[in-house]
Amino acid sequence: MKVLIIEDELALGKSIAAYLQAENYTCELAPDRKTALEKVESFDYDCILLDISLPDGNGLYVLQALKENNKTDGVIIISARDSIDDRIKGLQLGADDYLVKPFHLSELSARIAAVIRRRRFSGSNLLEAEELTINTQARTVLVNDVPVELTRTEYDLLLYLFSNRNRVVSKHAIAEHLSADGEGLFDNYDFIYAHMKNLRRKLVNAGWTDRIKAVYGMGYKMEIP
Numbered sequence: 694m695k696v697l698i699i700e701d702e703l704a705l706g707k708s709i710a711a712y713l714q715a716e717n718y719t720c721e722l723a724p725d726r727k728t729a730l731e732k733v734e735s736f737d738y739d740c741i742l743l744d745i746s747l748p749d750g751n752g753l754y755v756l757q758a759l760k761e762n763n764k765t766d767g768v769i770i771i772s773a774r775d776s777i778d779d780r781i782k783g784l785q786l787g788a789d790d791y792l793v794k795p796f797h798l799s800e801l802s803a804r805i806a807a808v809i810r811r812r813r814f815s816g817s818n819l820l821e822a823e824e825l826t827i828n829t830q831a832r833t834v835l836v837n838d839v840p841v842e843l844t845r846t847e848y849d850l851l852l853y854l855f856s857n858r859n860r861v862v863s864k865h866a867i868a869e870h871l872s873a874d875g876e877g878l879f880d881n882y883d884f885i886y887a888h889m890k891n892l893r894r895k896l897v898n899a900g901w902t903d904r905i906k907a908v909y910g911m912g913y914k915m916e917i918p
Contacts, residue, residue, distance in 0.1 A: 864882045
């Protein structure tokens with residue numbers, strides 16, 4: 694899962710990123726509104742952590758930009774401001790949650806997980822499709838109740854395909870999702886082919902009916918009845 698941290702306090706931003714990376718999130722940092730706007734216009738995120746007190750303007754403009762562009766990224770405002778007016782304005786503009794500084798990183802992680810569950814998976818930790826079961830909290834995958842050992846990248850790829858089931862996902866979108874700050878966005882997508890091949894092989898060997906289809910010239914589609 695990909696998280697954008699919009700925070701001008703560099704030490705705090707790095708601390709949040711380090712904690713979340715240990716929780717298996719992919720993190721990107723934006724220290725100001727200009728950088729944040731460039732990122733949200735170019736990429737999609739599972740959750741955005743938004744400090745509204747930024748050096749080059751109010752962070753609520755980022756929320757407004759998401760709304761105007763019909764983006765569905767989850768947003769948690771993290772701010773030292775604790776006024777009811779700030780909370781109401783942020784929530785009215787589409788934020789999912791509001792967390793006042795200082796906060797415990799464990800609480801932040803729990804709130805991020807809750808936002809992603811609501812946004813992507815209708816509030817459930819358990820994703821099921823016939824013989825396939827994904828537990829997003831435990832980060833486990835079962836086929837016919839038998840555990841399947843996946844690498845972190847393979848798991849992230851499976852979860853991304855599942856969250857976009859029955860839709861074609863481009864190879865570029867997959868590369869962007871699996872990479873941090875654009876790393877891995879190469880002229881060819883050999884690394885995607887390799888991870889996709891390994892993922893499908895492991896699932897099929899465990900008894901899964903392969904429902905990941907390559908769509909020529911476009912990308913991949915997980916077909917779930």
